Amino acid sequence: MVGMNRTEGRPMQRRSTLYFYYRRFRKQLGILAAVIGPGVIVMVADNDAGGITTYMLSGAYYRYSFIWIVLLLGPVAYVCQEMTVRLGVMTKRGHAQAIFEAFGPFWGWFSLTDLTLTDTLTITTEFIGMTMAMEVFGIPPLFTEIVVITFIMVLLVNGRYWTWEKIVLAICAVNMIYVPVVFFIHPNVDEIFRTGVVPGFPEGLGGPVIFLIMATIGTTIAPWMIFFQQSSVVDKGLRKRDIPYARWDTAIGSAFTVITATALIIIATVYFGGDKTLGSAGQAAALLRPLHPYVGTILAIGLFDAGLIGALSVSLASSWAVGEVFGWSHSLNDRLGQARWFNLFRLSVMVIAGAIVLIPGAPLGVVTLFVQVIAVTLLPAALVFLIVLLNQEELVGAYKNTRAQNIMAGSIVGVILALSTMYAVGSIFPHLFGG
Amino acid sequence: MGVLKDAAAKIREINRTYAVPRIRLTTGTKVVLIALRVYLLTLVGLLLYSLVTRLGY
Numbered sequence: 001m002v003g004m005n006r007t008e009g010r011p012m013q014r015r016s017t018l019y020f021y022y023r024r025f026r027k028q029l030g031i032l033a034a035v036i037g038p039g040v041i042v043m044v045a046d047n048d049a050g051g052i053t054t055y056m057l058s059g060a061y062y063r064y065s066f067i068w069i070v071l072l073l074g075p076v077a078y079v080c081q082e083m084t085v086r087l088g089v090m091t092k093r094g095h096a097q098a099i100f101e102a103f104g105p106f107w108g109w110f111s112l113t114d115l116t117l118t119d120t121l122t123i124t125t126e127f128i129g130m131t132m133a134m135e136v137f138g139i140p141p142l143f144t145e146i147v148v149i150t151f152i153m154v155l156l157v158n159g160r161y162w163t164w165e166k167i168v169l170a171i172c173a174v175n176m177i178y179v180p181v182v183f184f185i186h187p188n189v190d191e192i193f194r195t196g197v198v199p200g201f202p203e204g205l206g207g208p209v210i211f212l213i214m215a216t217i218g219t220t221i222a223p224w225m226i227f228f229q230q231s232s233v234v235d236k237g238l239r240k241r242d243i244p245y246a247r248w249d250t251a252i253g254s255a256f257t258v259i260t261a262t263a264l265i266i267i268a269t270v271y272f273g274g275d276k277t278l279g280s281a282g283q284a285a286a287l288l289r290p291l292h293p294y295v296g297t298i299l300a301i302g303l304f305d306a307g308l309i310g311a312l313s314v315s316l317a318s319s320w321a322v323g324e325v326f327g328w329s330h331s332l333n334d335r336l337g338q339a340r341w342f343n344l345f346r347l348s349v350m351v352i353a354g355a356i357v358l359i360p361g362a363p364l365g366v367v368t369l370f371v372q373v374i375a376v377t378l379l380p381a382a383l384v385f386l387i388v389l390l391n392q393e394e395l396v397g398a399y400k401n402t403r404a405q406n407i408m409a410g411s412i413v414g415v416i417l418a419l420s421t422m423y424a425v426g427s428i429f430p431h432l433f434g435g
Numbered sequence: 436m437g438v439l440k441d442a443a444a445k446i447r448e449i450n451r452t453y454a455v456p457r458i459r460l461t462t463g464t465k466v467v468l469i470a471l472r473v474y475l476l477t478l479v480g481l482l483l484y485s486l487v488t489r490l491g492y
Contacts, residue, residue, distance in 0.1 A: 100449070100452075100453040101453060101456075101457045101458075102457055102458045103456055103468070104453055104455070104456045105449065105450045105454065107468075108449075108453055110475070326449070374482070380471065380474070384467060384468075384471060388458075388460075388464055388467075389458070392458050421474075421478070424478055425481065429485075
């Protein structure tokens with residue numbers, strides 16, 4: 001800069017500073033693109049077939065009044081899932097193995113058995129959703145199930161976590177199919193802000209309202225999600241330096257969940273607002289298709305996609321957990337034959353779940369109800385274990401929970417424990433809540 | 436039979452491997468875990484009762 005005065009040098013310096021920030025931002029974006037996956041997948045899979053039905057019903061029954069609950073549950077889900085990232089990275093253990101090691105066989109077997117049972121029943125509900133969605137297009141349930149199970153297993157043939165993750169992320173993108181619909185159906189924006197964003201219960205806090213709130217919480221924060229993300233972080237091989245990016249991954253996923261759920265509530269309100277006879281998202285798609293072909297078709301495609309992401313992720317959560325504990329080869333980086341028992345277990349869970357759906361006269365209503373209740377029994381335990389483990393300095397070092405994180409997570413567990421107990425007891429004895 | 440025997444042996448091995456908890460539990464944590472155990476046993480009991488009565492009809 002010889003011969004250049006200070007005023008002439010400033011724009012040059014500003015440009016180089018800007019360029020430095022631009023390069024740094026690009027580099028960080030590149031790392032984020034590589035790390036992104038477990039958080040987005042787990043959060044999008046959260047809007048599975050059961051979740052889609054829950055959001056549709058809340059919109060149909062209570063119009064926009066559940067939007068604020070969904071907005072609130074986004075950060076809550078983030079707080080819970082972010083802890084699994086730190087625990088997975090620092091211990092290099094899945095959640096099931098971490099529970100066995102830290103708390104012994106009683107809690108280990110309890111968690112593993114409950115998780116496997118819940119996951120099998122959850123996959124049943126995913127198959128119910130997928131078969132209902134495809135029946136809208138005239139495709140028989142057996143054909144849908146065979147194609148889905150084959151597709152899920154074929155995804156593993158390649159034997160690369162990276163490939164599997166990118167394909168699943170593409171499937172996750174389809175879950176956002178509901179969002180553009182909102183812009184074409186002209187919802188009442190004033191009513192959305194007045195009754196949806198401002199907290200309140202238009203019909204009071206009793207009977208079916210509390211039941212649907214609990215179902216919404218149950219579908220947003222589920223035990224399998226904790227097991228899935230921790231194992232996924234380990235299988236992907238994330239390291240300490242990836243933790244900030246993995247947090248972004250979880251936050252982005254959480255935003256996707258909230259946006260999709262809100263879009264579904266809006267769609268349900270526009271087409272079914274006030275109709276308390278609607279029973280499921282599949283029924284909504286079938287009813288809408290003759291009247292509004294595009295919306296009906298999108299609902300059916302979205303429901304199938306949600307069920308597929310759910311089946312893909314939930315089946316992995318329990319297979320990873322069982323694989324870790326039994327010492328089987330359980331990585332998605334292993335080829336089909338290498339991880340024989342892991343893949344066989346996953347296939348068996350899906351075949352059993354698929355078979356339940358096909359049994360003529362099977363009590364699918366009871367299955368759908370009990371899947372939530374059994375999940376509820378595992379959720380408080382899984383969250384308590386998570387908090388206890390995240391307070392062990394010898395396990396997670398500098399990444400242990402801060403006091404603020406403990407207060408936040410503890411409050412969430414307290415509220416979930418109270419609500420989930422009410423939900424479980426209300427499911428078992430419906431007359432208690434006027435159901 | 437052989438498969439069942441192998442599975443039982445594997446389960447016994449897992450129980451032995453994880454017999455002793457590997458973290459230091461404070462008294463507070465121990466109390467929380469006992470409370471959790473009671474809570475879960477009650478809930479599972481109610482659940483089984485409900486399942487049996489529902490499927491019975």
